[in-house]
Amino acid sequence: MFDGPNITGIAALIGDHARATMLTALVSGEALTATELSAEAGITKQTASGHLSKLCDAGLIEVEAQGRHRYFRLADQDVARLLENLMGIAERTGARRVRPGPKDPELRRARVCYDHLAGDLGVELFDSLVQRKLLKVTRAEETSEVAVTAKGKKFFGELGIEPATAPSSRRPLCKACLDWSVRRHHLAGTLGATLLDYCYEKKWASREQGTRIIKFTAAGERNFRSSLLG
Amino acid sequence: MFDGPNITGIAALIGDHARATMLTALVSGEALTATELSAEAGITKQTASGHLSKLCDAGLIEVEAQGRHRYFRLADQDVARLLENLMGIAERTGARRVRPGPKDPELRRARVCYDHLAGDLGVELFDSLVQRKLLKVTRAEETSEVAVTAKGKKFFGELGIEPATAPSSRRPLCKACLDWSVRRHHLAGTLGATLLDYCYEKKWASREQGTRIIKFTAAGERNFRSSLLG
């Protein structure tokens, strides 16, 4: 007697109320924290933690540690497809869940995260830099490593952007930071900080008093886009 | 608090060892009986029966009653796709199950089922007649209804095939009969019987002594194909 087909395990994993809720919360592609997911599923953190580690073991989701948070996302597009396929079969007028994140649209658009640019613009910048191969991202063991390519070094040099690489500091040149509102990466590290300073210097943008909002002028955003987003 | 997404139910249904085994046994598109499925899953008939009715309720499989047998098949192509999707995710070198049905290839090719043609040739004939719109199939409530179209009436008339439609007999003119070896429909009813007689008459084929095998001559099969399969 041979052991049955292993679709059983995967399906059983999805076939639990709490886990299914968490998974569908992730289909949008966002990464969510363990506590958010536990709230979403209406269970305690302990229980959620157990579920999440099972889902990880099975390769349905992946985790990225970030400070004292752990962000979970679907492992890949295939899993998303599978879930959508399932929803198709179990089709109904499913009430869509609400989006998390900061309410304030300005905060969502551009803000400081420690000392670097976050929000829509920050994520857009990061994506663009990676896509143009000015930065290189490698994933390893729950964290993402980011490095400047030769092409990137040239690009930043021509703009006069030279991040201070004090050997004393432990701070890395580049770091992928998961964005609070968008839930995708933006650029941190000394390069990230230098780029934000660059925006201030060029008077493209300024920090709004008492908030974390970064306000770009109309012309400033145009220049930001043409210079840094290509 | 609203009730979570309903992918849960479907996934939970697939996420049981016995049910998953039965479902994967059906992905080939064959229809299998309850006992066969129970054997496949290594459970008793009672248990299998319970599982199968659940799968039916959920619309994952469909059932067709045939005499004292009940043949189960996947509900539609979407379900098959879903299962394949799942297997893709849980990919491994899954040992393939063996094919059921008669060992003897001749029996599998062409044989009598009561008084009409069954086996590969029988199924091929039925498919061809339906595809050329000489027969029309409608499905309702666990059974398939088959009727001769106007075009079909003309076709059979021209060949001199006129099934005796004794009004006394309760036997229908046409009936879709689920094929034992192929597990797809072939043609039964008085028309089916008449067609087999027609083959005997034309000396295309003859019944092999003591067996249910129908032996077509080489020329006979050629004629059978050109006359009836078009």
Added chain:
DNA sequence: AACATGGTTCGATCGTAGCCGAACCATTGA
């Protein structure tokens, strides 16, 4: 250094669902 917060591990409880034995119904064949 103390504290708050995010997350995991452990142990115990409790429901649910899979399973089978036994009895029953339905169809077929003699």
Added chain:
DNA sequence: TCAATGGTTCGGCTACGATCGAACCATGTT
């Protein structure tokens, strides 16, 4: 009519797994 075979229903047993409280670890904040 009676036996044989395919399937279903019912009741009770059992086991797996979801859940939570409590204790613990890690990171960041004051």
